[in-house]
Amino acid sequence: MSFTSIWFPFFCALSIAAYFLVPVRYQWKTLLIISLVFYSLANPVYLPFLLISIITTHYFMLKGTGKGLAATLIINLGLLVYFRYNLIPGFNSLIVPLGISFYTFMTLGYALDVYNGVIKPERNIFKYALFISYFPQITQGPIGTWEAMGRQLIEPHYFDAERLKRGGYRILIGYFKKLVIAGRLMFYVDTVFSSPGSYGALTLCTAVFFYAIELYADFSGYMDIAAGLSEILGIRLSENFLRPYFSRTIPEYWRRWHITLNEWFRDHLFVPLMATEFNRSFSDGLKKVLPKAKTAALRTMLPLFVVWLTTGIWHGAAWTYLGWGLYYAVIMMASTGSAGIMKRVRKKLKWNAKNRFIIIFQTLRTFFIVCLGYIFFRAESIQDAALIFKRIFTGASLSPGAVKQSLIPFGNGHQAIASALILTALILGLFIYELLEERQDDRLSRHRLFLAAAMIAATGLLGIFGQSNFLYQAF
Amino acid sequence: MKKAFISIAAGLAVIAAFVIFKNIFSCYLPAKNRGIQTVIRQGDLELLFLGSSTFRCNIDMPLVDEAYDGRDYDIAYAGNQPVATVPEYEELRAGGNSYGLMVFDLNPMLLSQAVKISDARVIWDLTFPSKLRLWKGMKDSEETDLSTFYEFFVTSGMDDLITYPITEPFYLTRYYKGAKTEETPASSREYLENESFDISKEKVNESQRAAVAALVRRCREDGQRFVFIETPHYYRLADDPKYRQLKSVFVKTLEDEGVDEYILAEDIEMDNRNSEFFEDMTHFSAAGRREYTRLLLEYLKDQSPSSSID
Amino acid sequence: MSRDEVRERLEKVFREVFDDETIVITDDTSAEDIDAWDSLTHVELIVAVEEEFEMKLSAREIVRLKNVGEFINLIHEKAGA
Numbered sequence: 001m002s003f004t005s006i007w008f009p010f011f012c013a014l015s016i017a018a019y020f021l022v023p024v025r026y027q028w029k030t031l032l033i034i035s036l037v038f039y040s041l042a043n044p045v046y047l048p049f050l051l052i053s054i055i056t057t058h059y060f061m062l063k064g065t066g067k068g069l070a071a072t073l074i075i076n077l078g079l080l081v082y083f084r085y086n087l088i089p090g091f092n093s094l095i096v097p098l099g100i101s102f103y104t105f106m107t108l109g110y111a112l113d114v115y116n117g118v119i120k121p122e123r124n125i126f127k128y129a130l131f132i133s134y135f136p137q138i139t140q141g142p143i144g145t146w147e148a149m150g151r152q153l154i155e156p157h158y159f160d161a162e163r164l165k166r167g168g169y170r171i172l173i174g175y176f177k178k179l180v181i182a183g184r185l186m187f188y189v190d191t192v193f194s195s196p197g198s199y200g201a202l203t204l205c206t207a208v209f210f211y212a213i214e215l216y217a218d219f220s221g222y223m224d225i226a227a228g229l230s231e232i233l234g235i236r237l238s239e240n241f242l243r244p245y246f247s248r249t250i251p252e253y254w255r256r257w258h259i260t261l262n263e264w265f266r267d268h269l270f271v272p273l274m275a276t277e278f279n280r281s282f283s284d285g286l287k288k289v290l291p292k293a294k295t296a297a298l299r300t301m302l303p304l305f306v307v308w309l310t311t312g313i314w315h316g317a318a319w320t321y322l323g324w325g326l327y328y329a330v331i332m333m334a335s336t337g338s339a340g341i342m343k344r345v346r347k348k349l350k351w352n353a354k355n356r357f358i359i360i361f362q363t364l365r366t367f368f369i370v371c372l373g374y375i376f377f378r379a380e381s382i383q384d385a386a387l388i389f390k391r392i393f394t395g396a397s398l399s400p401g402a403v404k405q406s407l408i409p410f411g412n413g414h415q416a417i418a419s420a421l422i423l424t425a426l427i428l429g430l431f432i433y434e435l436l437e438e439r440q441d442d443r444l445s446r447h448r449l450f451l452a453a454a455m456i457a458a459t460g461l462l463g464i465f466g467q468s469n470f471l472y473q474a475f
Numbered sequence: 476m477k478k479a480f481i482s483i484a485a486g487l488a489v490i491a492a493f494v495i496f497k498n499i500f501s502c503y504l505p506a507k508n509r510g511i512q513t514v515i516r517q518g519d520l521e522l523l524f525l526g527s528s529t530f531r532c533n534i535d536m537p538l539v540d541e542a543y544d545g546r547d548y549d550i551a552y553a554g555n556q557p558v559a560t561v562p563e564y565e566e567l568r569a570g571g572n573s574y575g576l577m578v579f580d581l582n583p584m585l586l587s588q589a590v591k592i593s594d595a596r597v598i599w600d601l602t603f604p605s606k607l608r609l610w611k612g613m614k615d616s617e618e619t620d621l622s623t624f625y626e627f628f629v630t631s632g633m634d635d636l637i638t639y640p641i642t643e644p645f646y647l648t649r650y651y652k653g654a655k656t657e658e659t660p661a662s663s664r665e666y667l668e669n670e671s672f673d674i675s676k677e678k679v680n681e682s683q684r685a686a687v688a689a690l691v692r693r694c695r696e697d698g699q700r701f702v703f704i705e706t707p708h709y710y711r712l713a714d715d716p717k718y719r720q721l722k723s724v725f726v727k728t729l730e731d732e733g734v735d736e737y738i739l740a741e742d743i744e745m746d747n748r749n750s751e752f753f754e755d756m757t758h759f760s761a762a763g764r765r766e767y768t769r770l771l772l773e774y775l776k777d778q779s780p781s782s783s784i785d
Numbered sequence: 786m787s788r789d790e791v792r793e794r795l796e797k798v799f800r801e802v803f804d805d806e807t808i809v810i811t812d813d814t815s816a817e818d819i820d821a822w823d824s825l826t827h828v829e830l831i832v833a834v835e836e837e838f839e840m841k842l843s844a845r846e847i848v849r850l851k852n853v854g855e856f857i858n859l860i861h862e863k864a865g866a
Binding site: 006161165168412413414415417418419421422449450452453454455456457460461462463464465 | 476478479481482483485486487489490493494528553593594595596621622625626629630633634635637638641642645646649
């Protein structure tokens with residue numbers, strides 16, 4: 001069952017009621033049952049694989065040994081690779097268990113933390129099962145850690161009206177972002193990216209920009225719904241997004257976008273790689289070639305490269321994702337490598353980091369780099385990505401013809417103008433809301449009631465619920 | 476807690492207000508150069524087109540004005556399907572005016588379309604009872620579900636309603652008597668030769684086919700003179716076997732109802748290989764529009780002794 | 786070397802790495818408390834600590850560090866051995 005299915009609100013209401021009505025000693029067990037039911041409703045076929053992961057991991061990590069870790073890694077990575085990456089011709093999986101990328105990483109994170117002695121293994125398999133299957137986060141994350149979630153999930157929670165309001169407000173924001181903003185952008189983006197050759201530079205640029213907003217609104221909206229729901233239950237989920245498009249540098253962006261995934265890679269791949277002997281020798285070797293470089297910077301090069309390529313592939317088995325990973329590998333390596341020089345350059349230029357124009361410049365530059373990355377991320381093939389790049393940089397035009405063409409992917413013929421106006425207003429609204437949040441402007445909290453009413457109205461009147469039946473086809 | 480409920484209630488009230496306005500009153504919002512309600516206000520007419528975007532782009536109304544003394548109009552909705560055309564016709568009838576000749580769209584590709592509303596303006600222009608009839612027609616085709624219902628009665632046309640003060644003045648400059656006035660340039664031959672078109676659905680949708688027959692019967696009952704016309708398509712589309720197949724089904728449907736009043740593309744001597752006339756496979760450039768309209772008007776004059784052309 | 790000495794020397798390292806003479810570290814200080822503490826500065830810290838205290842830190846050791854207090858413990862232990 002997806003968060004946007006019509007039955008989801010009912011499911012949630014029932015779950016919340018059950019959670020607070022059962023005797024406290026049954027509370028977390030009820031939550032486990034609810035989570036497993038939720039997961040089965042998506043497709044009962046997925047459940048066995050989740051259970052295999054839970055049961056084997058729990059067993060093998062009870063002693064926290066290297067052998068146990070190896071077994072856990074093999075089983076979980078094996079399942080993940082089998083389902084998500086069709087590597088063996090003839091053995092391709094037709095189904096992909098819901099959330100497998102996410103719960104596998106939660107599982108591996110738990111196993112690695114146990115092995116490294118960061119946490120003690122949980123003896124009770126049901127408590128562990130709840131950690132992995134907890135329904136607000138199983139579909140799309142956040143990738144919770146045992147440290148953050150383990151105790152919370154089994155502690156007793158009592159109904160609190162304040163939390164209901166806070167959580168409800170957050171859920172509303174999530175639905176608004178997902179159904180109104182992401183919903184409206186999706187058709188445009190899908191239309192253009194499915195045949196980029198048919199469109200000129202202006203339309204392509206618009207599609208890339210729209211995708212940046214769509215992805216953010218969709219993903220962070222989903223997180224908002226999950227976090228709001230969890231808040232009502234009294235459980236805090238880790239944040240996954242912190243207004244990432246307001247970042248001033250790419251490293252900062254990656255501290256604010258899909259935070260739990262990047263923290264996972266940092267803790268379980270970057271840091272371990274960095275400390276290996278192999279990396280030490282590798283960076284010592286680099287030092288011979290670049291004697292003036294900072295040791296620390298050199299130590300990051302190999303780990304950054306590996307982490308970013310892996311991050312790319314985590315998203316899917318496609319050359320475009322690999323290209324995207326490579327894109328950020330290069331940027332992060334360059335950024336890290338030049339950090340020392342840039343510091344000196346800025347001192348010389350008397351660079352005032354608090355200057356408004358500089359902040360705006362840096363933010364726009366970062367957003368632009370992210371958008372270029374999205375071309376790889378969203379394109380349906382490397383050829384498409386290359387074509388889009390080429391057109392954008394060689395064919396830019398603001399002619400009336402180009403503007404007219406950019407309205408076509410809205411899909412509703414001459415009514416595209418109205419849709420474009422509404423969309424502009426919505427995106428502007430979202431931008432202002434987040435800007436005020438970024439500045440910690442208290443006007444947002446003072447006008448919460450008004451905003452809630454506005455979002456309800458907007459979602460009801462302008463939301464896209466399911467595939468539009470009403471789109472123009474050129475007849 | 477109380478404040479939260481007030482907030483929720485306020486949001487829902489706004490939704491309700493817009494929904495009620497859209498469904499019951501939107502048809503009274505002025506749209507002076509197009510749409511069913513505007514046509515009803517024109518009174519009796521000699522010639523009335525009722526069709527899809529082919530009629531919007533391919534008929535030159537100033538030329539029609541010359542031939543019919545200005546007693547003419549064009550109602551064109553993008554993707555206007557046969558299923559929708561029936562309630563539209565009934566709405567016009569309910570307006571109480573008489574129309575010398577009604578021209579319907581012989582657009583074969585609409586026959587295979589799933590039942591839906593492509594142009595939210597259709598819903599906008601119908602009075603509430605007609606909307607319900609249209610909805611019933613859609614529901615009877617069994618292709619609707621909860622999200623279609625919601626879209627029909629709540630979200631469709633909402634963008635236009637909200638932006639009405641800004642977009643309406645713009646639309647007023649684009650149309651004359653329901654048809655496009657823009658000097659659309661022809662697309663390049665290269666574009667026309669390579670533009671892909673997709674007649675992926677060749678299977679006739681029975682609901683659409685039945686609606687064509689129903690429209691014919693209604694006209695007969697009302698004694699309404701009518702003719703179906705197929706505006707020429709670029710030869711690549713016109714010669715496509717799937718297209719021809721759909722076209723023959725359409726023609727057969729008409730003939731089964733005893734209709735011989737139809738004008739196919741080949742009845743009009745317009746060169747559908749001339750790229751100067753086309754913007755895409757189905758829509759003319761301004762030059763094509765004028766050429767076709769001229770030829771069509773001549774054809775109508777020759778065919779019909781009772782027309783008011785001198 | 787006493788624990789306090791370790792703390793003092795570590796504080797100097799922090800100040801150098803973050804280029805901020807005003808930083809004061811306590812046992813509870815963690816990444817959340819210092820703005821610029823990210824993957825890069827984390828590495829810089831590790832490298833600077835390895836150089837300052839002339840030791841090598843393994844992956845397992847680094848991964849376990851939750852805050853400065855544990856960092857100090859680790860260094861103190863290893864320096865003593």
